Amino acid sequence: MEFFERFAIPHPSPAIYASMVAIGLTVIAIIAGLTYFKKWGYLWREWLTTVDHKRIGIMYLISALLMLFRGGADAIMMRAQLSMPENKLLDAQHYNEIFTTHGVVMIMFMAMPFIMALMNFVVPLQIGARDVAFPRLNALSFWLFFMGAMLFNISFVIGGSPDAGWTSYFPLAGTEFSESVGTNYYMIALQIAGIGTLATGINFMTTILKMRAPGMTLMKMPMFTWSAFITNIIIVFAFPVLTVALAMGTLDRLFASNFFTTNNGGMDMLWANLFWVWGHPEVYILVLPAFGIYSEIISTFARRNLYGYKSMVASMVIISLLSFLVWVHHFFTMGQGAFVNSIFSITTMAIAVPTGVKIFNWLFTLWKGKIVITTPMLYSLLFIPLFTIGGVTGVMLGMSAADYQYHNTMFLVAHFHLVIIPGVVFAMLAGLTYYWPKMFGFMLNERLGKLSAWIISISTLVAFIPMFFSGLDGQARRMYTYSEQAGFTMWNMISFVGAAGLAIGFALIVYNIYYSIRYAPRDIGSDPWDARSLEWATHSPVPEYNFAIVPNVDSTEAFWDAKKKGHKLFKGELEKIHMPNNSPIPFIMSSIFFVWGFSFVFAMWIPLIIATIGIFGCMAYQSFEKDHGRYISVEEIKETEEKLGGPTV
Amino acid sequence: MKELFPIKQVMGFIFSLVLTAVALAVYFFDMSFTAGMTILLVTAFIQAGLQLVMFMHAGESEDKAHIYTNVYYGIFIAIVTILGTLLTMVWGYV
Amino acid sequence: MKIDHSLPLEYSTQENQMKILGFWIFLGAEIMLFATLFASYFVLAPRTGSGPAGSSIFELTPVLAETILLLTSSFTIGLAIHAMRLGRTKPMLVFFGITLILGLAFLGVEIYEFNHYIHVGAALQTSAFTSILLTTLGTHGAHVTFGLVWGLFIMIQIKKNGLTPQTANKSFIFSLYWHFLDVVWIFIFSFIYLKGMM
Numbered sequence: 001m002e003f004f005e006r007f008a009i010p011h012p013s014p015a016i017y018a019s020m021v022a023i024g025l026t027v028i029a030i031i032a033g034l035t036y037f038k039k040w041g042y043l044w045r046e047w048l049t050t051v052d053h054k055r056i057g058i059m060y061l062i063s064a065l066l067m068l069f070r071g072g073a074d075a076i077m078m079r080a081q082l083s084m085p086e087n088k089l090l091d092a093q094h095y096n097e098i099f100t101t102h103g104v105v106m107i108m109f110m111a112m113p114f115i116m117a118l119m120n121f122v123v124p125l126q127i128g129a130r131d132v133a134f135p136r137l138n139a140l141s142f143w144l145f146f147m148g149a150m151l152f153n154i155s156f157v158i159g160g161s162p163d164a165g166w167t168s169y170f171p172l173a174g175t176e177f178s179e180s181v182g183t184n185y186y187m188i189a190l191q192i193a194g195i196g197t198l199a200t201g202i203n204f205m206t207t208i209l210k211m212r213a214p215g216m217t218l219m220k221m222p223m224f225t226w227s228a229f230i231t232n233i234i235i236v237f238a239f240p241v242l243t244v245a246l247a248m249g250t251l252d253r254l255f256a257s258n259f260f261t262t263n264n265g266g267m268d269m270l271w272a273n274l275f276w277v278w279g280h281p282e283v284y285i286l287v288l289p290a291f292g293i294y295s296e297i298i299s300t301f302a303r304r305n306l307y308g309y310k311s312m313v314a315s316m317v318i319i320s321l322l323s324f325l326v327w328v329h330h331f332f333t334m335g336q337g338a339f340v341n342s343i344f345s346i347t348t349m350a351i352a353v354p355t356g357v358k359i360f361n362w363l364f365t366l367w368k369g370k371i372v373i374t375t376p377m378l379y380s381l382l383f384i385p386l387f388t389i390g391g392v393t394g395v396m397l398g399m400s401a402a403d404y405q406y407h408n409t410m411f412l413v414a415h416f417h418l419v420i421i422p423g424v425v426f427a428m429l430a431g432l433t434y435y436w437p438k439m440f441g442f443m444l445n446e447r448l449g450k451l452s453a454w455i456i457s458i459s460t461l462v463a464f465i466p467m468f469f470s471g472l473d474g475q476a477r478r479m480y481t482y483s484e485q486a487g488f489t490m491w492n493m494i495s496f497v498g499a500a501g502l503a504i505g506f507a508l509i510v511y512n513i514y515y516s517i518r519y520a521p522r523d524i525g526s527d528p529w530d531a532r533s534l535e536w537a538t539h540s541p542v543p544e545y546n547f548a549i550v551p552n553v554d555s556t557e558a559f560w561d562a563k564k565k566g567h568k569l570f571k572g573e574l575e576k577i578h579m580p581n582n583s584p585i586p587f588i589m590s591s592i593f594f595v596w597g598f599s600f601v602f603a604m605w606i607p608l609i610i611a612t613i614g615i616f617g618c619m620a621y622q623s624f625e626k627d628h629g630r631y632i633s634v635e636e637i638k639e640t641e642e643k644l645g646g647p648t649v
Numbered sequence: 650m651k652e653l654f655p656i657k658q659v660m661g662f663i664f665s666l667v668l669t670a671v672a673l674a675v676y677f678f679d680m681s682f683t684a685g686m687t688i689l690l691v692t693a694f695i696q697a698g699l700q701l702v703m704f705m706h707a708g709e710s711e712d713k714a715h716i717y718t719n720v721y722y723g724i725f726i727a728i729v730t731i732l733g734t735l736l737t738m739v740w741g742y743v
Numbered sequence: 744m745k746i747d748h749s750l751p752l753e754y755s756t757q758e759n760q761m762k763i764l765g766f767w768i769f770l771g772a773e774i775m776l777f778a779t780l781f782a783s784y785f786v787l788a789p790r791t792g793s794g795p796a797g798s799s800i801f802e803l804t805p806v807l808a809e810t811i812l813l814l815t816s817s818f819t820i821g822l823a824i825h826a827m828r829l830g831r832t833k834p835m836l837v838f839f840g841i842t843l844i845l846g847l848a849f850l851g852v853e854i855y856e857f858n859h860y861i862h863v864g865a866a867l868q869t870s871a872f873t874s875i876l877l878t879t880l881g882t883h884g885a886h887v888t889f890g891l892v893w894g895l896f897i898m899i900q901i902k903k904n905g906l907t908p909q910t911a912n913k914s915f916i917f918s919l920y921w922h923f924l925d926v927v928w929i930f931i932f933s934f935i936y937l938k939g940m941m
Contacts, residue, residue, distance in 0.1 A: 259874050264869065274734075661821075673807075
């Protein structure tokens with residue numbers, strides 16, 4: 001019995017017990033459902049062992065949506081707690097846990113997989129490739145992310161959630177002030193997911209450099225592919241910093257080392273420093289693919305080619321370098337002195353320039369365009385004003401002297417939500433709607449889609465604009481309650497209304513998906529938006545080999561030119577196609593990683609050692625395995641093409 | 650037997666041993682911190698460059714440009730991170 | 744799979760070329776990994792708390808031995824790749840084997856060194872300086888250990904299958920990894936040991 005006591009929740013409440021029951025019932029329902037409908041084999045063959053970038057993209061997408069609702073539930077609880085002074089809905093400890101998991105889930109397990117979903121699905125299609133450079137590594141990346149996310153999510157029913165904030169600053173995150181295993185979960189779950197992300201970065205950089213269709217030079221790549229390329233460069237150079245910081249944090253917590261402690265020379269500020277050396281590039285990892293999506297959507301629905309292609313590319317390259325030069329602006333108040341703060345203030349201001357260039361390029365693309373307002377376009381248009389509010393308040397925060405006033409207040413919270421929601425979430429919802437027909441062969445309902453875009457946009461403003469005011473009035477972030485005399489009541493009540501609106505908006509998206517699955521027409525062809533780049537030149541849904549014949553490209557908008565100017569995309573005859581085989585190794589290895597992580601969290605060394613051996617065993621097996629893939633015959637391709645309706649261009 | 654020991658690699662190896670010996674000067678001779686660091690920086694970076702070009706064949710394939718860009722980018726960010734961290738946590742800290 | 748015979752075996756297929764480029768990109772990430780450790784080391788090195796400082800625990804002899812062992816092993820893996828390109832499987836395996844033996848010797852000295860540190864009261868828990876020292880050295884040592892096992896697997900595969908595009912590719916990538924570990928060691932040697940003993 002003593003053994004099991006460590007798994008108990010240190011700070012239980014009826015809500016957590018209810019969640020335990022709910023999780024248990026869901027798991028039983030899923031297992032029973034799969035068994036009853038005899039879907040285990042299907043699940044294993046088609047999904048768990050797949051190495052197809054499109055299926056992996058869809059699995060990322062599903063995970064991201066699930067995590068969106070997990071993180072959203074946290075958000076609603078926080079806003080409900082703060083909606084009234086002296087509210088008793090949550091106590092301080094629960095509030096701490098909830099804002100921590102909200103932050104981590106939304107950044108690491110919602111936004112990251114969402115961009116991974118779109119990159120996985122779209123990039124190989126846009127460059128005319130059959131898959132990514134290393135399909136198995138890609139599957140491993142997904143499963144590592146997934147297991148990391150699951151490990152993090154079970155924390156609130158087994159052992160307790162982390163409660164030191166998503167930034168997990170030491171010494172608060174050290175064992176002295178965070179005794180429960182919660183912060184161990186943080187360190188190890190992020191480590192596992194982070195390894196997966198790093199592998200994705202390497203994979204996509206190689207894919208984009210080596211697998212482009214003939215004729216597609218770097219400066220003829222579609223803008224989303226460019227943004228994905230730059231993003232993956234940032235991933236490759238930023239994530240190792242997180243790896244090291246998390247490893248050092250883990251050593252501090254489990255092996256009593258002295259990196260971030262307050263005695264024996266330890267330096268708690270070093271954690272903040274390393275965290276943001278990774279953390280600031282991470283912001284650009286999230287927002288650059290979003291910019292790429294907007295570029296695609298805006299030029300598609302303005303019916304014009306993108307204005308200033310070269311300046312778009314140049315600004316992203318500059319952003320990728322500058323993103324590594326600004327991290328100190330996250331902790332101007334830590335005491336590093338005016339000289340250091342001034343340097344980082346200036347670099348921070350500088351990064352607004354390339355970002356501004358991009359905004360103007362979109363506006364110039366719209367100028368004299370024949371604008372068609374579809375759901376993805378509506379998100380893109382609403383993004384510009386909302387993001388500008390987030391952007392200019394960011395410049396305010398970037399001025400180090402003024403930052404002493406704003407630091408760690410609700411003003412900051414309002415700023416970064418107004419950057420990330422329009423900047424990333426809108427783009428992902430726009431991308432979801434835009435690529436949905438390519439993924440599934442039918443469109444999402446436009447009327448419901450536009451309605452949810454409006455509800456989400458207005459609710460975002462209602463939820464976060466009040467925080468600017470309450471922040472300037474002195475409401476600190478992360479405080480779980482306030483007195484009536486403080487005068488924050490009205491602002492927080494308005495915020496709560498906005499949060500409820502956001503919940504309605506997202507629920508409407510779910511309803512839209514359900515509605516469209518049932519009622520949307522299926523005969524929409526392969527190019528329902530009249531789009532411009534290669535992904536629309538193949539069938540919807542996309543056959544596993546992507547393109548029957550590898551396309552030949554001679555402009556930035558190959559498919560548009562093929563449609564309008566009669567360029568021939570697909571030259572030559574059908575040939576047998578080489579494809580990689582499915583493999584269970586990524587899934588099995590990641591599952592062992594889950595066990596490894598769980599053992600690590602609870603410092604159970606024997607299972608940890610066994611799991612470590614298991615992981616290396618998988619790698620050894622992989623090393624010795626001889627698998628040269630398989631071929632799809634010409635007859636098979638012909639049959640598939642026939643079934644999907646013949647040639648597309 | 651002789652063709653197994655290409656002159657380029659043998660010279661590279663000898664040169665790297667020489668550089669190690671030069672670096673050892675900072676241990677055996679009394680010198681200022683600046684002088685010592687200069688010697689270490691010069692010898693270490695030459696050694697690294699030697700490995701990169703001579704042993705790792707960084708410039709031999711068609712991906713030469715990608716490989717060099719990648720390495721230079723990494724070194725740039727690495728130096729920024731190291732110097733920036735020192736600036737923030739040590740030199741500039743008041 | 745298309746094999747281009749005008750190129751060395753390790754570059755002869757598209758897949759092989761991608762693996763080599765991908766590994767270079769991975770090495771870029773490794774540069775950042777060690778840069779972060781070095782950044783932390785430089786910040787924490789003077790923060791010795793009540794524990795010993797670097798100058799009082801570093802010993803030149805084992806460090807020099809480690810340096811020469813690793814430099815030599817980097818040389819021999821280079822010779823192994825050269826022999827591979829000449830198509831001489833046997834000398835290649837010999838050089839490969841010497842590399843791994845030198846690596847093993849390096850690891851032996853490093854274990855002695857760690858033992859020495861703990862003996863003189865410089866354990867992971869002692870101070871911020873010892874924490875980062877042992878972590879940085881340990882990360883490099885773990886890379887070497889991983890390399891030894893990986894290299895052994897590649898040798899077995901060459902023994903079994905001969906020099907094919909696959910095994911040649913793996914060997915070449917392993918050589919990149921090994922040279923890189925040597926580069927990292929040069930920086931450890933210069934900026935941790937020699938700077939510490941200066």
